[in-house]
Amino acid sequence: MFEQLTQLAQQFGENAVVKNEAIPNEKNEAVINEASNSVVSGLQKIIADGGVAQLAGLFQGNNANDASNPVVQQLTEQLTGNLSQKLGINSSAASGVAASLIPQILGSLVGKAKDPKDSSFEIADIIRAVSGNSENNSGIMDAITKYGGQFGLDQNGDGKVDISDAMDAVTKKGGGIGGMLGGLFGK
Template identity: 55%
Template sequence: MFEQLTELVKQYGGDAVVNNPAVPNEQNEAVMEEAGGSILSGLKDMVASGNISDLAGLLSGKTPIDMNNPVVQELTGKVTGNLGEKFGLSSEASGSVAGGLIPQILGGLINKAQDPNQPGFNISDLISSISGGNGGGLMDAVSKYGGQFGLDQDGDGQVGMSEAISAVTKKSGGLGGLLGKLFGGK
């Protein structure tokens, strides 16, 4: 997932970083790398701390990706602090970079995750990346709620990763369809 995140940071970094006079040109690439790393570590921190409902709301498309979104707020704070600390940017400059990048990057990430035509970017990769490889609470949420939405493929009362992937490949909608079923979408 880090590669996809890095790609999105570069895609959206023009206005927020490159064209930002508060960011010295020689620091543009390093600032974008730090922003991408901070976003990924912020998502991991949310899973580790059990903040799964906000993340689920974001991934399901139920909550707008703006500064009122708790995930956006948390990531903005993290990125702002890291950029200020590592590059000596003012809190205003760091906040401008974070506010310009995070909603666009998260929107792009969710669009890629919901696009069944994105090879190599699926739910197992996303869960693995932000949960440190063990699935953590996100996989628990899939197991807990998945049976209610027809994801329990073998009828054992539990939804494993292979069943979630199988359900995604058998039913239309890809990740967006799966997350919509899990989190109350259409």
């Protein structure tokens, strides 16, 4: 996933970074790498801070490229700080780069993850990348259980999302936990 994120950052970095006179050419690659790293580390921080519902909300509707989305705001602020602190880019230029790149990267990431015809980003891969270990994966599954009914994951209508729903998803849709996660994230 990191490689695909870097490709998205490079794709959107042409105007925001490479053609930006406020960014020295010798820092272009570092800025683009920092953008992709900031997306992953920012999403990891959101998960670690208990923001699974925020992350799930990012995948609902078309708000991943909306600058007023709390996840987009948090990642934009993080990238702005990282560009200033790590690369010495002035805060105004860093803010402009982050405000341009983060919504585009997240919008594309979520769009690709939700598109059944595009396998470059799978929701399960995103969860694995941002959760880091099985303990966090169980936390995500707890959140899916908590919020799953809101997203139509309660397959058997018993008011909770559990292993029975996963089994029903497997037998009804053939999607297993991937199908459940896809349902959570609107895929």
